[in-house]
Amino acid sequence: MANWTTCGQDIIEGDVIRWTEAVWKPTRRKKAKPVKIGTRKLVGQVVKADAEWLTVTLKRCEVEPAVGWWRTIPLLKGEARRKRASIARTAERLLWSDESAREAVTRPDNAPRL
Secondary structure, X not given: OOOEEEOOOOOOOOOEEEEEEEEEOOOOOOOOOOOEEEEEEEEEEEEEEOOOEEEEEEEEEEEXXXXXXXXXXXXXXXXXXXXXHHHHXXXXXXXXXXXHHHHHHHOOOOOOOO
């Protein structure tokens, strides 16, 4: 069984993360009110991470339409680029088999080990 933990902003390259995001109805009018048509539950591995953006290779995508929405919602495939702050609200990361190795990757070389 996989062990997941909340991660917030603490996401690095190589992490496997899962998060939930809203799906909005596409519109052509600029002044149209946004309509939430469902949610996506995504799982993927972080390929690139910088201070503001994450690039994630998607492994799984599950769609749950909102009550009353009758059309199919497209699944996402390939890579997704999302703001770190947006993902951090609902993100969980899969624990590494050796968390001390992850700590060694994230810790700067000159920082003292606790």
